Amino acid sequence: MTMARIIFHIDMDAFFAAIEELDNPALRGKPVVVGADPKGGRGRGVVSTANYEARKYGIRSAMPISEAYRRCPDAVFLPVRGERYHQVSRQIMSLLKEYTPLVEPVSIDEAYLDMTHSPKLFGPPEEVAREIKRRIRETTGGLTASVGVGPNKLVAKIASDLQKPDGLVIVPEDQVRQFLWPLPIGHLWGVGKRTEPVLEGMGIRTIGDLARYPQDELVRRFGSWGYQLWELAQGRDDRPVTPVWKAKSISQEKTFESDVDDPEVMDATILELADGVTRQLRDEGVQGRTITLKIRLEDFSTFTRSQSLEVPTDRFADISRIALELFHRFDRRGQKVRLLGVGMSNFERGMKQLTFLDQLGDRDDRVDRVIDLVRKKFGESAIRRAITTAGRRPKRRGGS
Amino acid sequence: MRFSVDRAVLLSGLQRTYGVVPVRSTLPLLQNILLVASPGGIELTATDLEVSVRTTLPILVDEAGALAVPARLFYEVVRELPEIPIDFRTEGLELVAQTPHGLYRFPGVPKEDFPDIAVTPPEEGVVFETEVLSRLLSKASFAVSNDPLRLALTGVLLHFHDGLVEVVSTDGKKLVRIQRRGIEHAYADAQAVLPTKAVNIYLRNADASPKTTVFLAQNHVILDLAGTVIYAKLIAAKYPNYAKVIPLTNEYEMKANRDELAAAIRRVSVFASALGRAVQFSFRSDQLAITAQDIEYGGQGYEVLPVEYRGRDLDVAYNGQFLLEILRHIDTERVVFRIQDEQTGALIFPEQQREDEELLVLIMPIRLTESGEGSA
Numbered sequence: 072m073t074m075a076r077i078i079f080h081i082d083m084d085a086f087f088a089a090i091e092e093l094d095n096p097a098l099r100g101k102p103v104v105v106g107a108d109p110k111g112g113r114g115r116g117v118v119s120t121a122n123y124e125a126r127k128y129g130i131r132s133a134m135p136i137s138e139a140y141r142r143c144p145d146a147v148f149l150p151v152r153g154e155r156y157h158q159v160s161r162q163i164m165s166l167l168k169e170y171t172p173l174v175e176p177v178s179i180d181e182a183y184l185d186m187t188h189s190p191k192l193f194g195p196p197e198e199v200a201r202e203i204k205r206r207i208r209e210t211t212g213g214l215t216a217s218v219g220v221g222p223n224k225l226v227a228k229i230a231s232d233l234q235k236p237d238g239l240v241i242v243p244e245d246q247v248r249q250f251l252w253p254l255p256i257g258h259l260w261g262v263g264k265r266t267e268p269v270l271e272g273m274g275i276r277t278i279g280d281l282a283r284y285p286q287d288e289l290v291r292r293f294g295s296w297g298y299q300l301w302e303l304a305q306g307r308d309d310r311p312v313t314p315v316w317k318a319k320s321i322s323q324e325k326t327f328e329s330d331v332d333d334p335e336v337m338d339a340t341i342l343e344l345a346d347g348v349t350r351q352l353r354d355e356g357v358q359g360r361t362i363t364l365k366i367r368l369e370d371f372s373t374f375t376r377s378q379s380l381e382v383p384t385d386r387f388a389d390i391s392r393i394a395l396e397l398f399h400r401f402d403r404r405g406q407k408v409r410l411l412g413v414g415m416s417n418f419e420r421g422m423k424q425l426t427f428l429d430q431l432g433d434r435d436d437r438v439d440r441v442i443d444l445v446r447k448k449f450g451e452s453a454i455r456r457a458i459t460t461a462g463r464r465p466k467r468r469g470g471s
Numbered sequence: 472m473r474f475s476v477d478r479a480v481l482l483s484g485l486q487r488t489y490g491v492v493p494v495r496s497t498l499p500l501l502q503n504i505l506l507v508a509s510p511g512g513i514e515l516t517a518t519d520l521e522v523s524v525r526t527t528l529p530i531l532v533d534e535a536g537a538l539a540v541p542a543r544l545f546y547e548v549v550r551e552l553p554e555i556p557i558d559f560r561t562e563g564l565e566l567v568a569q570t571p572h573g574l575y576r577f578p579g580v581p582k583e584d585f586p587d588i589a590v591t592p593p594e595e596g597v598v599f600e601t602e603v604l605s606r607l608l609s610k611a612s613f614a615v616s617n618d619p620l621r622l623a624l625t626g627v628l629l630h631f632h633d634g635l636v637e638v639v640s641t642d643g644k645k646l647v648r649i650q651r652r653g654i655e656h657a658y659a660d661a662q663a664v665l666p667t668k669a670v671n672i673y674l675r676n677a678d679a680s681p682k683t684t685v686f687l688a689q690n691h692v693i694l695d696l697a698g699t700v701i702y703a704k705l706i707a708a709k710y711p712n713y714a715k716v717i718p719l720t721n722e723y724e725m726k727a728n729r730d731e732l733a734a735a736i737r738r739v740s741v742f743a744s745a746l747g748r749a750v751q752f753s754f755r756s757d758q759l760a761i762t763a764q765d766i767e768y769g770g771q772g773y774e775v776l777p778v779e780y781r782g783r784d785l786d787v788a789y790n791g792q793f794l795l796e797i798l799r800h801i802d803t804e805r806v807v808f809r810i811q812d813e814q815t816g817a818l819i820f821p822e823q824q825r826e827d828e829e830l831l832v833l834i835m836p837i838r839l840t841e842s843g844e845g846s847a
Contacts, residue, residue, distance in 0.1 A: 177771075290777075294731075295731055295735060295774060295775070295776050295777070296774075298775060298776070298777055299774060299775045302758075302775055309753055309755060309760050309775075310760065310762055310771075310773050311751070311753070311762070311786060313751075313762075313764060382644070382748070382790075388618070389618075423837065423838050424644055424748075424790060424835065424837050425644075425814060425816075425835040425836055425837065425838055426643035426644050426835055427643055427646075427716040427816065427833075427835060428621075428643035430715060430716045431641075431643065431711035431712070431713065431716060
């Protein structure tokens with residue numbers, strides 16, 4: 072078997088509302104509701120976050136804002152400032168990444184960390200958890216997080232919820248059952264308002280009741296989901312912590328020294344740019360799905376045209392073909408072109424569809440790789456696709 | 472030219488040929504269907520120069536002749552007519568159709584202008600039960616590539632060797648191969664790369680005859696369904712040596728219920744970011760966990776299935792859409808995966824092969840290229 076894992080679940084307390092209090096200390100101690108405009112009780116949106124003061128009035132996330140208003144008209148209602156929350160979120164996530172590369176953000180204010188291999192570096196989990204909480208507070212200027220630590224995501228998530236706000240609950244592997252089994256069944260991942268009464272009707276009130284229920288019976292009633300539920304009730308959850316990388320884009324552009332009207336030169340430039348993008352993709356080991364062409368005309372009007380592929384690619388053939396198609400479909404209304412750009416985005420960084428084309432002797436891919444290699448060794452201009460030199464080809468002498 | 476034909480008979484003939492007519496073409500002539508009337512009946516021919524179909528309707532002809540008429544016009548009129556006999560005659564370069572309802576005139580093109588698709592078949596052909604050949608082609612053509620730069624892979628390979636008939640398609644990410652024994656042929660080793668369109672046209676015409684004779688000519692394949700014959704130019708590229716990419720040494724085997732597995736993939740891959748790709752399979756002792764997450768917007772799908780598995784713990788990601796497509800082509804209740812590690816393709820089989828048949832699918836994993844591994 073694999074060694075026991077150590078999973079942290081970090082959950083910021085009333086995140087949006089806490090940031091509002093941070094930015095405006097006068098709000099402290101007052102009920103604060105971040106969400107849609109209540110419009111004096113006639114608003115139609117919902118609550119994003121309520122601070123703990125507001126929760127005393129029964130105000131919860133996702134509740135209609137009109138109901139929140141009815142429950143506490145004197146609360147401070149604030150609009151969602153997404154940009155600001157994202158900024159704080161980024162600070163926190165990058166802090167977490169100092170402890171392990173295996174950080175899986177679940178949402179803007181919540182993340183799992185796989186700390187299995189970290190104790191050697193940072194000390195025992197409890198110490199690390201306290202340190203993370205302290206550093207989040209310091210870095211953000213006062214926000215608190217609740218941390219749950221367990222041998223898997225299920226346990227860590229439940230643990231982080233138990234002593235909110237500013238909580239810390241650590242569940243060692245050998246205490247998972249004592250921890251889980253007394254809890255009401257609703258704590259279990261996947262058991263919601265609809266299944267809870269069904270399970271209660273079967274005499275299952277706690278996670279322990281479910282764990283002791285015959286597995287066959289659950290499978291018979293609920294299919295494979297019943298099997299999963301039972302596994303979870305045993306405290307078993309194999310879901311890996313999977314880090315994700317934020318997508319960015321890779322692009323190259325070229326401004327012509329003088330505005331261009333010759334389609335051949337433009338085609339050649341697009342191929343050259345596509346070639347550059349291909350190379351950068353390969354250097355970074357990523358593949359993208361969306362190819363974007365940027366065109367600036369002589370009057371400085373700028374356009375972008377994009378097309379997405381079904382399967383991510385880092386191949387010159389795909390990128391150049393689509394960039395050219397986009398260009399040929401673009402109507403420049405007789406204007407000359409000032410700038411062209413080719414870009415790639417929509418990455419699944421860290422994900423690459425493997426193929427056996429190399430083994431099949433696929434020519435095209437191999438050419439791309441050879442070009443990259445030659446360039447690395449001998450420099451940029453050592454090798455060029457014949458087709459990209461079109462614009463530079465000396466004019467063929469006519470007749471003389 | 473003059474003949475009379477029941478609307479139903481003519482419509483069935485048009486349905487056999489109409490699919491070949493190109494929707495758009497630089498050669499407008501190809502948007503015609505050629506009618507040739509001779510004492511034996513009328514022949515309908517359509518072609519896009521790559522794939523051609525000719526079907527013969529054995530009817531009584533009063534006066535021989537030939538004319539090509541606009542396919543869409545002709546097809547739509549015949550489709551809309553009730554079940555009655557239609558009288559046809561030519562008037563100069565016009566084809567005139569007469570029914571008790573009225574008169575329809577189609578502008579025609581002389582036969583001589585219509586491309587000549589005639590290919591002389593070689594003497595010996597391979598005779599298939601149509602049911603068998605259409606099964607082979609329909610099982611093993613889903614993995615074709617659509618990359619014009621890999622010409623050979625855009626087609627379906629029909630391979631005769633060692634007393635076997637083999638049909639293969641692949642795009643480098645997945646591969647399907649079906650082998651069939653017990654079909655008599657004299658080839659030591661012969662390959663033909665069929666354009667996908669020809670395969671589709673054949674499958675659509677499979678009801679024309681219980682037997683199909685396959686002729687391999689120099690650059691053509693001829694699929695002869697008695698009264699209906701499909702001529703196709705072969706793809707002029709050598710099919711790569713696919714056999715060597717099949718990892719026959721994979722040691723760990725998983726067996727799962729096909730429908731349960733497909734249903735779980737369908738649900739979980741709702742979360743696979745864009746496109747329904749990257750679904751992670753966590754192979755564990757007698758269970759399989761399937762995970763996918765939405766990278767752009769967050770969210771995760773996760774399911775566990777009871778399966779038969781005794782191999783080592785492995786986490787391998789695959790394209791969920793590819794998996795679903797593969798599972799659609801497996802017709803046993805249980806499906807077998809044979810795997811090795813995170814980089815090696817998985818072999819997928821039906822739990823029991825049919826008599827004289829072996830179906831094998833290979834799917835390549837999606838690899839996490841930066842860290843990402845290392846989670847327990």
